[in-house]
Amino acid sequence: xxSVTQPDIHITVSEGASLELRCxxxxxxxxxLFWYVQSPGQGLQLLLKYFSGDTLVQGIKGFEAEFKRxxxxxxxxxxxxxxSDAAEYFCAVGAGTGFQKLVFGTGTxxxxxx
Amino acid sequence: xxxxxxxxxxxxKTRGQHVTxxxxxxxxxxxxxxxxxxxxxxxxxxFQYYEKEERGRGxxxxxxxxxxxxxxxxxxxxxxxxxxxxxxYLCASSSPDRDEKLFFGSGTQLSxx
Numbered sequence: 649x650x651s652v653t654q655p656d657i658h659i660t661v662s663e664g665a666s667l668e669l670r671c672x673x674x675x676x677x678x679x680x681l682f683w684y685v686q687s688p689g690q691g692l693q694l695l696l697k698y699f700s701g702d703t704l705v706q707g708i709k710g711f712e713a714e715f716k717r718x719x720x721x722x723x724x725x726x727x728x729x730x731x732s733d734a735a736e737y738f739c740a741v742g743a744g745t746g747f748q749k750l751v752f753g754t755g756t757x758x759x760x761x762x
Numbered sequence: 763x764x765x766x767x768x769x770x771x772x773x774x775k776t777r778g779q780h781v782t783x784x785x786x787x788x789x790x791x792x793x794x795x796x797x798x799x800x801x802x803x804x805x806x807x808x809f810q811y812y813e814k815e816e817r818g819r820g821x822x823x824x825x826x827x828x829x830x831x832x833x834x835x836x837x838x839x840x841x842x843x844x845x846x847x848x849x850x851y852l853c854a855s856s857s858p859d860r861d862e863k864l865f866f867g868s869g870t871q872l873s874x875x
Binding site for chain 2: 652680682684689690691692693694697699738740743747748749750751752753754755
């Protein structure tokens with residue numbers, strides 16, 4: 649069965665510092681991988697996705713993620729964090745039907761300090 | 763264009779009651795998916811409907827059911843509510859032939875007392 653692990657429950661980053669959020673997945677075939685962001689009281693917004701091709705994926709809001717098959721990882725990065733980036737971040741893998749049925753990790757809450 | 767809209771935004775029920783949650787997809791989207799997000803957890807897949815047919819079901823009891831209407835809106839029904847059903851219920855729509863991604867609504871917060 650597919651699964652996603654986000655080992656960091658909370659991360660605090662100073663504004664302007666770089667960010668890396670970790671994600672490890674378990675899936676037998678080539679995965680469909682996603683990063684979503686959720687602000688309080690809001691639904692999920694897609695930051696970026698990986699289906700195939702270039703393993704470095706660019707997303708919205710200056711985020712990028714790198715797919716590493718050998719490590720079963722899909723870590724999210726941003727070179728300079730803004731206070732508005734404070735939110736919950738979820739990594740997800742598409743199971744079976746690709747992108748319709750997603751298996752999510754438990755999320756990482758990002759706190760941004762001044 | 764309006765995004766995915768869900769109603770109601772908040773709901774309080776008591777154990778044993780029945781609840782119906784509603785979702786209107788983005789115009790032109792024919793697929794609707796439902797997810798349950800318990801506090802402190804990631805969303806968990808419940809159902810997917812496409813063109814009014816069930817295309818996928820997650821590991822949820824038969825108390826959970828859903829349907830999709832000719833205008834592609836959808837309802838999620840939960841019978842015999844349990845305390846553990848308290849969660850944020852998210853609806854997502856998509857257009858598989860145009861863009862391979864889900865667009866989520868803001869959800870319905872269900873509290874079961």
